Amino acid sequence: MERVVRKKVKELLDSGNVIAVIGLKDELGKTTPYLFRRGDDVSKLKLSPHYPLATVARKLHKADPEYKFALLCRGCDERALIEMAKRNQIDLDGIMLIGIACDEKMARECNCAVPYPSCDDIIGEPLRDLELGDPYGEFKKMSTPEKLEFWKKQFLKCNKCYGCRNICPMCFCKECELENGLWLRKGRLPPDYPVYHLIRAFHLAGKCIGCGECEKACPAGIPLMTLNRLVRDDMKDLFDYVAGTDGENVNPLYTKEEF
């Protein structure tokens, strides 16, 4: 599949329709986000491991809103871009999406039910009917005290690196409530229990697009996606709202409508 993508990227760049393509490149034996230009060696283009390229797109757009580029886009990247666009963080008109479908290995790693974007031309076979197991394992069967013990063991490992927030494509507030001394006493390790993680989980309600980068960025190995996925399911259950699937709808938590 990498070959097909490389060919597509070269075509786009050579045609002049696109000034640059945000992709991933093999450099120094590791994969890194890279801005491909016409004449660059596309044989170095890689597709994994996944980096949140939507965030790179947002940063580039912020640095120069007139810049037109294309972007390697998986399902989660597209969901992130849609939600960012709704919040005026990016203008999707200037960006061309090169749709990439995730293979089964990647989809199962992220426990992703929709591992492909919605654009017309997707490279790779979109796994439309993927049977994922129950992502919650034993968790849902636990009693309330058992749940408390489970999270206690996890949250008390936290060392407030803010990595989950920093890597999240959806987190871009200039002033973050997690840094507000009113809710969380400053400098305490572990952070006041369970304030940090509850605020994060609540703020992600209707925002989380399920990419799983937060959990991968946690040095303490806290299973953050378990909580975020539960809230994402709740948003569907309570309000029939799934973040990242519709370019027009608004998070019900922001609106005045009754439910």
Next chain:
Amino acid sequence: MEYETVLTTCPYCGCGCKYYIEVIDGEAKSVLPCKEDPISEGKLCIKGWNAIDFVYAEDRLTTPLIKEKGKFRKASWDEALDLVAKKFAELKQKHGSDAFGLLSSAKTTNEENYLMQKFARSVIVTNNVDHCARLCHASTVAGLAAAFGSGAMTNSSPEVEDADCILITGSNTTEQHPLIGSRIFRAKEKGAKIILIDPRAIQLSRFSDIHLRQRPGTDVAWINGMINVIINEGLADEKFITERTENFEELKEMVKDYTPERVEEISGIPKDDLIEAARMYATAGHASIIYSMGITQHTTGVDNVKSCANLSMITGNLGKSSTGVNPLRGQNNVQGACDLGALPNVFPGYQAVTNPEFREKFEKAWGMKEKIPDNVGLTVVEMVNEAAAGNLKCLYIMGENPMISDPDITHVRAGLENLEFLVVQDIFLTETAELADVVLPGTTFLEKDGTFTATDRRVQRVRKAIEPIGYSKPDWEAICEIAKRMGSKGFDFPSPKEIQDEIAKLTPLYGGINYDRLDELGYLQWPCPNTEHPGTVFLHKDKCSRGLGHFFAVEYKPPAELPDEEYPFTLTTGRILFHFHTGTMTRRSKKLHNDVPTGYVEINPLDAEDLGIKDGEKVSVSTRRGAIEVPAYVTKKVPLKTVFIPFHFRECAANVLTNPALDPTAKIPEFKVCACKIDAIGE
């Protein structure tokens, strides 16, 4: 629009995480974790995430400064360098080479450390070169070199997660080495047993199977106690002892006195807990010892380290993966600074200065006409003492801040102010630079190329991401310029790559390390003697560096200053996660400063109640050296009658209080124990 990612190594702690710097149009914008980095695996701590902040701080030094009539004025590089070269030559002529002291930096690159000691030995011609390892792991370098023949971490950081038992002492790992803390958590997930021996209830204590809270400074006692139990219960590894060690009988005889009862008397550790911990460690298949400042920063630091070595050898936990004795080096490049000879007793590669063969080798390689002195030079604290006494006339300090990091700061100020000439090369006007005659602006890790060596002997590339800010110059360039202006020939390097090549020729441990291999492999762990060698993951396989591991029978000695009637509390100092050492970089990072804007003293709730102190109230903490005012943080983390102060904050500097008593061999100060008293101020 230009966008690129530059893979570089973190400038904060010794974990050695590599990550990407996202550079947009020549400006470093943000940090992006590298998922394929072997240490960090795409995760970072709060300091790593905010590593760019301080680089662009408003008060970065951007031009050289010369002090005239007590005030600094800007100067050009030519003027400043000419002045420094002239004064150095003058002072060398007038007072001799040994009137000079040079402090290299555990923060700067290997290449810069190599050049600093080369400058000291070939241009000034003195062995008075040292750096802040003196204040942290000097005990380790001396102790493990004596026991095993090599003073470095025996195993590698990633191996920790596969140990069956991890014994952590004197290391607040989740705060000080977060990405090694991650491995400990993972090991626990995999079923490993965690033994923690630390007076404070640090974050790890929740996750440990046994937590022993010893009185500060009683480490030799409890380790000897454990060895006593292990021998008595037949848990010692006879085969390993017979085949791979020497001097066991002396140790066996001496530990007979260290019964669990006696150890309880000395250290306060309940005897049953000690026995359980000993059993847990000795019966594990692969057991790893992790330690840091709690072991090294004592007047018995070297003894403490030797005891750790004893413990690992008794149980055969050496020379195989996920075992060993693992000192966690604090600074990003303190391992490198030691490796590259920025020490008064060794050349690069730990080749002793007292050995005429090595002296000749370096004199020849460096094209020297003068002879390198055959005596061991002065260490950091000794330099300050000699400066105060008037014997040391000149100090050249690079990337170090003794005015915050050394013990007994009042004395340090007296010493530095007494010098005839002080040159400080740094990125900010630190508390030490304020006292200088000439200040030279160096560059940060983002603005130069080079290598850092992480705590597990891992040499990794630092890559230039942006141009130097203002007129600052990479430190290696500044050193070369001064050397050239003093007439020296061996300082013509087009780039750090060539410096590394020279290092490889003279340093067997780094023999196979060059930039091409580092680009290809990502890292190389020494010993790496030639370019075919893949690097060494763990040391002392089959045999120790010195051949047989040596048991040292060390007796317990109490700390230099214990609490008494006048000063009834034990003061212990240390670090916290959010700040790094003297705070030069972290206190200029918005997010880090936001979380912890100033220091505090941890005090037990019962003690606080006795003294009538409430949480947050300012109190006065005083010792025989001085007094500071600092807010109280009432917490059960500290045991009764013990207080803890982090040393990062100039306005409540813990080192005003600390005791400059030194370990006789390693010359490391006893930062971890002294006597203090607490008084409420009523604010």
Next chain:
Amino acid sequence: MDSEWEPKIVGFLCNWCCYAGADMAGTSRMQYPPNIRVIRVMCSSRLNAEMIIKAFQAGADAVFIGGCHPGDCHYVDGNYRTKKRVDVLKRLIGYVGIEPERLRLEWISAAEGEEFAKTMRELCDEIKNLGPSPLKQIAEEMV
């Protein structure tokens, strides 16, 4: 269970409806337990999730939110927002081991003093049965 323990309930009451209702209960000498610490807010939707979470972290055994009946909000639609927030938050605290019953949202008008007193009595009993908030012990451990 400590027989000495009395629940500490933080009550955020909206100025226009519930607070007035509580006031009415008071002036009419209706009995309800003293366990509730009242904080008056102009509208129940003033409360963000952080405040509720902080109340629990600080040691509240329960958090009660009193707002206007749907359609009666003084600011037209504030209470709709409150309901949505609390719906999500109730489930969320349940996932981390805090019983969802500890977070309670009720619509009580200015005329419903009786309703207010009754709700307080019920809530207090319910929390007495649940016991102290599990966060209190964790906070104790973390001193």
